[in-house]
Amino acid sequence: MTKPSIAPAPLETDSAPARERKPDWIRVKAPTSKGYGETRKLMRDLKLTTVCEEAACPNIGECWTKKHATVMILGDVCTRACAFCNVKTGMPRAVDASEPGHVAELAARTGLEHIVITSVDRDDLPDGGAGQFVKVIRALRDQAPNTTIEILTPDFRGKMAAAVEAIVAAGPDVYNHNLETVPRLYPTIRPGARYYASLRLLEEVKRQDPRVFTKSGVMLGLGEGRLEVHQVMDDMRSAGIDFLTMGQYLQPTPKHAKVIEFVAPQAFAAYGAIARAKGFLQVAASPLTRSSYHAGEDFAQMRATREAQLAKASGKLG
Structure with a gap:
């Protein structure tokens, strides 16, 4: 395996050369299926935003065909401007009070076994948007009690302790917060966040309720080194994180951080x-791989693995 470059990931400018052609393993077909169209219409009818569209996810065709989607609450405008993210930046609109009910209706109407809820950063709100996550979880428990709930939250900068306490108390099945990249690249790739603050958030989730599965993800191809990635894994395990996702970073527009390397499937x-x-x-x-790609199947496997471990430990103790 070729060792990845560890140079910082520069931002392209309008005068930068054309982006490198994607290798065959990263290309996907444009979504055209009937299921994709039905999912898109349902999202529009319920006035819901999805990260699948806002972040230009390459798996949207496959997931929407299966009526799988990741709902993005709290609007489609983010208060931060991360160098990797395609979501709009600016001053968000007021929080939609009807949103929790619409999310629950989506789960109930489609019979979802597992739903993923994420959001933009809302640094403008006193609680960072944590209260809306709580309301969505409660609405889902009320209207779709058989649906397991995975949330993917921002870091709630400056408001983390109260936000995590409120959300964990609402009882999600999986709490996801992505570290995104290695610490060295945070100043250029994730300048509004702090690596160790994100680790502490996930550690705090486990401290408050060890039954909640914790999850985090990183993007590769931004200029990270192999040993840096190994260190992130060790940091995650020290924080008790259960589930790791790793995927290729793809440059949304020429103004975003450049792809330093297309990491081969064998390296992944x-x-x-x-x-x-x-x-x-x-x-x-x-x-x-993306944070919510095959999330339901992965959750079921993770739960089965934990149950098997607990059963084995109980047998040894007995």
Whole structure:
């Protein structure tokens, strides 16, 4: 495996050369299926935003065909401007009071077994938007009690302790917060966040309720080094994180951070094997892996793995 460059990830300018052509393993077909159209219409009818569209996810065709989607609450405008993200930046609109009910209606109407809820950063709100996550979780428990709930939250900068306490008390099944990249690249890739603050957030979730599965993800191809990635894995395990996702970073527009390397599938497989050896309950590592890709299947597998471990430990104790 070719060792990745560890140079910082520069931002392209309008005068920068054309982006490197994507390798065959990263290309996907344009979405055209009937299921895709039906999912898109349902989202419009319920006035819901999805990260699938806002972040230009390459898996949207596959997921929407299966009526899987990641709902993005609290609007479609973010108060931050991360160098990797395609979501709009600016002053968000007021919080939609009807949104929790619409999310619950989506789950009930489609019979979803598992739903993923994420949001933009809302640094403008006193609680960072935590209260809306709580309302969505409660509405889902009321209207779709058989649906398992995965949330993917921002870091609630300056408001983390109260936000995490409120959300964990509402009882999500999975709490996801992405570290995104290695600490060295935070100043250029994720300048509004702090690496160790994100780790503490996930550690705090586990401290408050060990039954909640914790999850985090990183993007590869931004100029990170192999040993830096290994260190992030160790940091995650020290924080008790159960589930690691690893996927290829794709540059949304020429103004976003440049792809330094298209990491080969074999390299992802090697990272995945190392992560499993480090003790993660579940690992998803491939070029097209994203935080919520196959989230329901992965949750079921992770829960089964934990149950098997607990049963084994109980047998030994008995």
